[in-house]
Amino acid sequence: MTHIKIILLNLNTGFIRILIIISMVFMLPACSFFISSSTKQFSENLSSVIQNHDEPETVAAGIPAYLLMMETMLLQAPENASLLTSTASLYGVYAGMLVKDKQRKKVLANKAFNLSERMICLHDEKYCGISSLKNAEFEKLLNESNEDNIEALFHLGSAWASWVQTHSEDWNAVAQLAQVKAIMRRVIQVNEELQFASAHTYLGVMETIVPPAMGGNAEAAESHFKRASILAPNNLLNKVYYARHYARAIYDQELHDKLLHTVINSSAEIQNLTLINTIAKAEARTLLANGEDYF
16 A cells, blocks of 8 residues: 555656656647648747747647647547647646646546547557557557557557546556556657657656556666667756656765756757756756755
């Protein structure tokens, strides 16, 4: 029972933030496909502005209107897999950044996950009902995945992780982190550089929120965080989670502070990473400020 409480606490205090921030960065580029040619350039420009914006609150304030627009488009194109992906991602961002009520978060996460399941089923019918497959069937399906469907799997895994977090009072839901980990491991096998090596960061976090007695592995977490830093050195968020979820877990204040000072002293203005890096720098300052109390 103690182990379960630890997992639920970690899910409630930290895991959702990685989902929100990663989704924020990557949701928009996939949206230009469904805009008419006359407005495609506008969509691409909007994507660039958001990814390279240095004021997260301004971006967050604009999300609801964009979400309504995408919902309207879904009514007209309910079988558009890419539109389903983008809408699911945006629901996750909206729930995480703007909604405080736990029940509303749960409703929105349910919707994001359902949209993601519809998306991957449309992408390839063999993935229909993937969340209800038995372990052997699930693993077989993942092993057959390739470059053609790995990004769709990544989006499903992200939405699934968010769903688990919002249902963290249910041990049966928390147990489904095993499927999320399996998806992210397959992403790494097929294309570990996908979306700034985000699958490595996901796995680094997941290896630390679960106690060793239940399969958590601090050494594996460190390996994932290090690999992400090599593959995407300008992604400052990975270093923040390296400090928060690994250095703190093993009570290594020297590593913790070194990582966070590196983030703070780095430039946030990197093409397509400015927003995520701005968020990471703010998080790093907060972690350093309360580090003395933690250690």
